[in-house]
Amino acid sequence: MADEIVVKEQCHGKARVRVARVWRGDGKDHEFVEWTISIILSSDCIPAYSAGDNSSIVATDSIKNTVYALAKLCHQPVSIETFGIKLASHFLDTYKEVTGACVSLVQNNWERVSIDGIPHQHGFKLGSQKRTAEITISRDKSSVDVVSGFTDLSLLKTTKSGFEGFIRDKFTLLPEVRERLLASTVTAKWRYARKPSCYTGTYDKVTRTLFETFFGPSKSGVYSPSVQNTLYLMAQEVLRRFDVPEVSSIELNMPNLHFLPVNMPTVGVKVLFFDHDVYLPTSEPHGSIQACLARKTLTSKL
Ligand SMILES: O=c1[nH]c(=O)c2[nH]c(=O)[nH]c2[nH]1
Structure with missing residues (x-):
């Protein structure tokens, strides 16, 4: 049958x-x-x-x-x-x-x-x-589950970023650098430990915190050794800044949008060598980097 x-x-x-x-x-x-x-x-x-x-x-x-x-x-x-x-x-x-x-x-x-x-x-x-x-x-x-967030927050800094110490093998071409442009279009999602007094207030505070941590102080900035570390510090600061744990977990998706150095050594004209000035902006392929951080004491479904 x-x-x-x-x-x-x-x-x-x-x-x-x-x-x-x-x-x-x-x-x-x-x-x-x-x-x-x-x-x-x-x-x-x-x-x-x-x-x-x-x-x-x-x-x-x-x-x-x-x-x-x-x-x-x-x-x-x-x-x-x-x-x-x-x-x-x-x-x-x-x-x-x-x-x-x-x-x-x-x-x-x-x-x-x-x-x-x-x-x-x-x-x-x-x-x-x-x-x-x-x-x-x-x-x-009889539960209400709320996840807040945003998409399409494009951020860029022109210095204070590098990438070194990664695995090297026969397919590795990428040079190790302590100076590069860092750009991403951030997507964030966070879950609440309890109902906030004002969703918009929390939204503004989370956005501001992510922003400030990505860039660092206005004059001096902050060095980023990788998108991964910057993402971690951004999410960690959101979880830390709320005294009473209001946000229980936060997930960030931060594509690494590459700006490639434009170098034209074959022209033989000294001024055309790359000096952290002229870049080729690209949208694809891009690095794909995401993580979810939560307080260890709180379980999160994110
Ligand atoms: O910050 C970075 N993280 C990576 O994982 C990575 N991979 C890569 O090629 N460049 C970068 N940059």
Whole structure:
């Protein structure tokens, strides 16, 4: 007899729902956000797959509409973490069929502009760093899991970086250097030991800490012996700077974006030798370096 074929796993939702929200108080500065939101619901929809019975499906179109409805019902500006929790909770509270909800949110970095040093009432410009959040709520565990972070933070320093002492063999061409350019586009994700008093406050503090540790003091900087060590010091400083352990673990992904020395010895003109001045910027291939740091006493799922 042939084996019975079963649906092992299934889920459904809506990906990349884009929404923008303006809050305009009487005479106050306008607040503006632009989000891209993906939602995945867990529920027993196996009859829909195996028997064409859709009676347990929340239509993905309704899932999308819920994003717009809840955005409208947020009468005050909210963080993506708070909005994601509202959204995930809504699906569990509204549909008895839903056993879990996972919401991923990405916020475009629209920053208020200043004209003549005065913050503009309703003018914004787009920065590259994108704030992110992933919210998972499960009915069984009645737990809310929040991971915050960002993508696309591009950082570069023109000195105080080198790379020496690595394994050398017959395929090694890379010279050992104590002077090079260091550039990366950082992605960060962190998990909370407890609910912070303000997600945005924590976001600002983590971002500032990573920034300051990557660069070091304004005049003197700080020497980086590798992307690995700089990543470690950045993540370690985030875990250290929160007195009461608010962030329990942090994962950083830091591609090493290579700027190759431009050297033209064949021209025979002395001025064309590389003197840490002319580089060929590259985007690929790039070094791929990532790690997750956590306090030893706390277990982390990251
Ligand atoms: O900081 C670095 N880490 C590496 O692992 C590595 N590998 C490499 O070729 N250059 C670098 N630089």
